[in-house]
Amino acid sequence: MIISEDGLSVYPVKVPTKYNLRSFNFYLLEEAGSLTLIDAGIDSEECWECFMRTMNENGYTLHDLTRIIVTHNHEDHVGLINRISSIKEIPLYAHQESIHRLKRDKAFFLLRIEFFEQLYQEMGCGAAGEQQVQKLREAVRKNEKNRIQADIVTFADGDTIAGMQVIETPGHSSDHVVFLHEQKKWLFAGDHLISHISSNALVEPDRNGKRQLTLVEYVDSLKKCLQLDAEIVYPGHGEFIYNHKQLITKRLHRINEKAERILRLIRSGISTANQLAYAYYKDKYESQFSLVMSEIIGHLDYLETRHKVQKELKKGVWHYDVQPVKGEEGSYESNN
Structure with a gap:
């Protein structure tokens, strides 16, 4: 064509x-x-x-x-x-x-490995995170030819x-x-x-x-x-x-919809990114671990910037909770 x-x-x-x-x-x-x-x-x-x-x-x-x-x-x-x-x-x-x-700047890709090592630890990923970091180490060596x-x-x-x-x-x-x-x-x-x-x-x-x-x-x-x-x-x-405007509107709606579902999981008592990833993407958690974690972490960032959730570092792992509405202790904002 x-x-x-x-x-x-x-x-x-x-x-x-x-x-x-x-x-x-x-x-x-x-x-x-x-x-x-x-x-x-x-x-x-x-x-x-x-x-x-x-x-x-x-x-x-x-x-x-x-x-x-x-x-x-x-x-x-x-x-x-x-x-x-x-x-x-x-x-x-x-x-x-x-x-x-x-x-393929070597210093950057070594920095990237350290970044994901810390990120997966702080998101409570345990052995699954360690396995993904090992894949990243292997990829640095393998992909040097792609420079x-x-x-x-x-x-x-x-x-x-x-x-x-x-x-x-x-x-x-x-x-x-x-x-x-x-x-x-x-x-x-x-x-x-x-x-x-x-x-x-x-x-x-x-x-x-x-x-x-x-x-x-x-x-x-x-x-x-x-x-x-x-x-x-x-x-x-x-x-x-x-119809790109219609498609964009659909994509934005889907992001808000997914964020609301994650918010409901947090309300149910699930508090770490890794737990949320497994609850939300149980069938894809192992086979698409890095993509699944990106989705969950990204939506947690999105919720946090919109003051829907707050996080606290406990024993080196971030735990998320619903953000109380200012001046209304015990009440939670849920509107998109």
Whole structure:
């Protein structure tokens, strides 16, 4: 499928996957002889072949590429960059917060291990947390080969690149951005908006090891995108989106709904993040531990910033309780 309007063309590259993501999507944008690759899929033979086929069928080679721009650092959005760069040296543009991850900065990834070790201890995760930290240690060694070799040019909120406005949308990742072509009302959204599933606001440290309130940031970013005038949203996975405001409203409602369910669990006497994760996601707790903990911790942060819950450190573990309404001892606020 090719989308063309007034000299601009979008060539989607969609690689099917059996996972719930449904597809890995990335895009070629052509305007006045300039060819921009927006994200770069996952590093697999199938993805590479699909990318090259899309290029060839539309009369392009790698030497026609002007630049690569990425929405965020995750491996399924930057996977082909090293292959492309080994054939042609092409400028790579990314957010400043992407660099230490794309370059596999060893000091940062060791700091990240320490961060999760402390986080899982403080959230009462016990052996499950220790097992996840061990997986992170193994991943640091295994993923060193994924270091992006190309030099990176940084962009920031409000910059213009390839005729599009850069809009910072942290939440799913700290470096996440979307690209808005204001004239055509096209929004290249990465993982910020996906039609068939909600985007995980993954709990992560910043460059200094401080925990980011990722779900709180994600909600703010959703509200920012609610104000954008976009007719077509090109996501990183799944189908194109033609009603992004309706989808955002649905996502915000779902976050509030989930927060209220967690609040009810806390009222029932469950007090630690690990206990809440097991109660809420019993079937997924072991198989998707890190995602489950991100969801629960993120929603606890969200509730805490809205003064719905408070926490107390007891023997090195955070315990959560419902926040009393000011001036009404024994009464609890529950309105969203």
